[in-house]
Amino acid sequence: MVAAKLDGTATAATIKAELRERVAALAERGVVPGLGTLLVGDDPGSRWYVAGKHKDCAEVGIASIREDLPADATQEQIEAAVRRLNEDPACTGYIVQLPLPKGIDTNRVLELVDPAKDADGLHPTNLGRLVLRVNEPIDSPLPCTPRGIVDLLLRHDVDLHGKHVVVLGRGVTVGRPIGLLLTRRAVNATVTLTHTGTVGLADLVRQADVVVAAAGVKGIVTADMVKPGAILVDVGVSREIDEETGKSRVVGDVAPAALDQAAWYSPNPGGVGPMTRAMLLTNVVETAERTLA
Ligand SMILES: Nc1nc2c(c(=O)[nH]1)N[C@@H](CN(C=O)c1ccc(C(=O)N[C@@H](CCC(=O)O)C(=O)O)cc1)CN2
Numbered sequence: 366m367v368a369a370k371l372d373g374t375a376t377a378a379t380i381k382a383e384l385r386e387r388v389a390a391l392a393e394r395g396v397v398p399g400l401g402t403l404l405v406g407d408d409p410g411s412r413w414y415v416a417g418k419h420k421d422c423a424e425v426g427i428a429s430i431r432e433d434l435p436a437d438a439t440q441e442q443i444e445a446a447v448r449r450l451n452e453d454p455a456c457t458g459y460i461v462q463l464p465l466p467k468g469i470d471t472n473r474v475l476e477l478v479d480p481a482k483d484a485d486g487l488h489p490t491n492l493g494r495l496v497l498r499v500n501e502p503i504d505s506p507l508p509c510t511p512r513g514i515v516d517l518l519l520r521h522d523v524d525l526h527g528k529h530v531v532v533l534g535r536g537v538t539v540g541r542p543i544g545l546l547l548t549r550r551a552v553n554a555t556v557t558l559t560h561t562g563t564v565g566l567a568d569l570v571r572q573a574d575v576v577v578a579a580a581g582v583k584g585i586v587t588a589d590m591v592k593p594g595a596i597l598v599d600v601g602v603s604r605e606i607d608e609e610t611g612k613s614r615v616v617g618d619v620a621p622a623a624l625d626q627a628a629w630y631s632p633n634p635g636g637v638g639p640m641t642r643a644m645l646l647t648n649v650v651e652t653a654e655r656t657l658a
Pocket residue numbers: 414460461462463464485509510538615633634635636637638639641642
């Protein structure tokens with residue numbers, strides 16, 4: 366079977382073109398959306414992600430605000446930066462880049478974010494709205510990666526109604542919230558959330574119409590675990606050195622041979638990552654639009 370590609374890079378480019386028009390419409394009404402980022406420390410991956418977010422903003426006309434703190438920043442210094450972003454009128458939405466350094470109480474930091482400026486949709490108020498609004502549209506920011514995955518599937522006309530989605534990984538940015546999005550009445554999928562304590566993982570994955578692999582374990586989804594015709598969404602990010610080039614490269618949770626079984630697959634890189642970035646911009650634009658409603 367030759368699997369069709371869920372092209373996140375191309376889909377994100379379409380979304381950015383749509384957003385450019387919405388940002389222009391906001392400008393006509395005197396509103397300039399501004400994305401703030403709070404980056405603590407010097408992890409190269411996090412630096413790259415934050416730089417990408419600001420590059421994306423420049424492409425669609427969103428203003429950029431940065432708060433960068435050293436790796437030894439204290440809880441108090443981080444919380445003070447969050448308060449500055451809450452109070453900055455130029456910042457209409459912002460994110461705290463995760464993970465924060467060891468020893469920092471991440472939940473305490475996230476709970477300080479003004480829910481109306483929560484561009485990541487990770488504040489308890491916004492996650493709570495996602496829990497409560499099963500039947501009606503959600504008028505608050507949604508977590509970027511889950512939203513990006515659902516949007517990527519829907520924009521490729523994948524019908525999720527009645528489908529069994531098996532999710533690997535219970536992380537806060539992907540695994541836990543994606544079940545809430547997929548089981549809303551408008552989407553109507555059935556979700557099994559698996560994690561390191563799950564017994565019989567391979568048997569569960571074999572039952573899946575859609576596999577969302579967000580375990581962060583290289584090649585955990587192997588060919589023998591995939592039902593023929595399933596859809597494979599690869600979220601995992603592990604790094605290894607490419608033997609030919611000697612350079613570091615991203616490898617996903619889905620083993621290459623598993624793709625032969627699939628009807629659709631999201632490449633990694635080039636699938637979910639670009640959609641995560643596009644959904645962050647979407648959240649920022651929607652947050653700014655809500656100020657006019
Ligand atoms: N506050 C947040 N922190 C983190 C999030 C998040 O959504 N909010 N998600 C990840 C990191 N992340 C964004 O922050 C992110 C990860 C990956 C990509 C991406 O485009 N990846 C590329 C490949 C990149 C490479 O080669 O290294 C791809 O998939 O094509 C964008 C954003 C954790 N932290």
